[in-house]
Amino acid sequence: MQKIIICFLCFFLFSVNISISGSISGITGTITQGQTVTISAAGSTGFGSGDSSPIAFDDFESYTDGNSLSSTPLIGTWELLGDSTTVEDTTSHSGSLATYHSGDSDYANFEVALAGQTYTHYYISYWFYYNYTGASSVVKVIQLHGNNSDCDYWPGVMWSTGPGASGYVVYAPCSNTNFSNIYTSNPQNQWNHIELVLRQSTASTSDGHIEIKINGNIVHNSDSINTRNSGYWTIFEYFYSVSNSDTSTIMLDDIYANNSWSRVVMGTSENYADNDNFEICPVNSWSDGSIQARVNVGDKSDTAYLWVVDSSNIPSDQDGDTAGYQGYEIVIGSSQQSNHSLGAKPMLP
Numbered sequence: 001m002q003k004i005i006i007c008f009l010c011f012f013l014f015s016v017n018i019s020i021s022g023s024i025s026g027i028t029g030t031i032t033q034g035q036t037v038t039i040s041a042a043g044s045t046g047f048g049s050g051d052s053s054p055i056a057f058d059d060f061e062s063y064t065d066g067n068s069l070s071s072t073p074l075i076g077t078w079e080l081l082g083d084s085t086t087v088e089d090t091t092s093h094s095g096s097l098a099t100y101h102s103g104d105s106d107y108a109n110f111e112v113a114l115a116g117q118t119y120t121h122y123y124i125s126y127w128f129y130y131n132y133t134g135a136s137s138v139v140k141v142i143q144l145h146g147n148n149s150d151c152d153y154w155p156g157v158m159w160s161t162g163p164g165a166s167g168y169v170v171y172a173p174c175s176n177t178n179f180s181n182i183y184t185s186n187p188q189n190q191w192n193h194i195e196l197v198l199r200q201s202t203a204s205t206s207d208g209h210i211e212i213k214i215n216g217n218i219v220h221n222s223d224s225i226n227t228r229n230s231g232y233w234t235i236f237e238y239f240y241s242v243s244n245s246d247t248s249t250i251m252l253d254d255i256y257a258n259n260s261w262s263r264v265v266m267g268t269s270e271n272y273a274d275n276d277n278f279e280i281c282p283v284n285s286w287s288d289g290s291i292q293a294r295v296n297v298g299d300k301s302d303t304a305y306l307w308v309v310d311s312s313n314i315p316s317d318q319d320g321d322t323a324g325y326q327g328y329e330i331v332i333g334s335s336q337q338s339n340h341s342l343g344a345k346p347m348l349p
């Protein structure tokens with residue numbers, strides 16, 4: 001009888017937990033905007049080490065409609081530039097408020113200064129909504145600046161839109177050879193999600209990682225890019241105005257940046273890779289067995305899925321038997337969180 005139990009135990013262990021990813025055993029707290037929830041790790045494979053101090057985050061819901069943008073977001077700081085940016089209820093991704101900027105011939109609206117930092121990894125996520133009128137425009141979605149005298153100046157992402165309203169994303173590596181037309185779409189007048197997973201290269205070596213996703217489309221993904229010759233990225237110039245020369249409007253919401261790939265995200269498809277976008281939930285406490293995160297539901301409602309992504313960019317996985325990374329099922333607005341896929345597993349006798 002003892003042998004039978006041991007054999008069954010071996011079968012159970014090997015058949016259920018074949019993934020190296022951690023998985024979530026439970027979530028306590030209410031899944032509503034701004035609430036803090038505690039996410040517990042299941043079994044012996046925890047969440048690993050992660051970062052609990054994002055560089056910047058804001059969902060802009062603490063503003064009053066029409067206020068000027070503050071240099072102190074919910075997390076971190078940023079520097080205001082050029083013409084004033086306000087927070088408006090014109091349209092938003094999360095809640096009812098987002099940044100709003102309208103004008104022409106403008107440059108960056110605000111930036112996150114990283115001077116003196118030697119961070120190697122970055123994860124950036126935010127939502128943008130834009131409209132321009134005119135014959136030619138350049139949507140400068142985001143630009144990472146380094147040293148102007150070095151080739152570091154150019155590594156950036158710009159969204160150029162020309163006559164005929166065909167847009168494309170440009171990534172410019174150290175070689176100054178732009179990867180242009182890597183996303184030929186022009187999604188004006190809708191909310192779009194951009195996600196960047198970045199790792200600086202060794203100096204003058206083609207071993208950097210640049211991964212850019214827009215609305216779930218991988219528009220660039222390389223592990224062999226030289227991102228610098230000597231220095232490091234020193235500024236994220238977030239959210240350039242849409243145009244160098246034409247009238248434009250751009251709104252931004254749920255802005256997040258961190259010098260780590262570790263994060264907590266929420267999506268609507270159970271399989272991680274099937275999601276067109278993610279909501280980022282900033283982490284304020286991270287240990288191998290337990291994480292505390294600030295809920296950011298974005299535009300999600302009813303049933304959604306949550307993942308803890310580790311510092312190597314590997315998501316948690318609730319179903320080791322199924323290919324890919326299955327999320328932990330949650331119900332927006334509820335404090336009764338249970339994972340249905342884990343609940344279906346056979347129990348030990």
Ligand SMILES: [Ca+2]
Pocket residue numbers: 059060061092093094095096097098253254
């Ligand atoms: Ca918002």
Ligand SMILES: [Ca+2]
Pocket residue numbers: 019317318319320321322323324325326
């Ligand atoms: Ca799986």
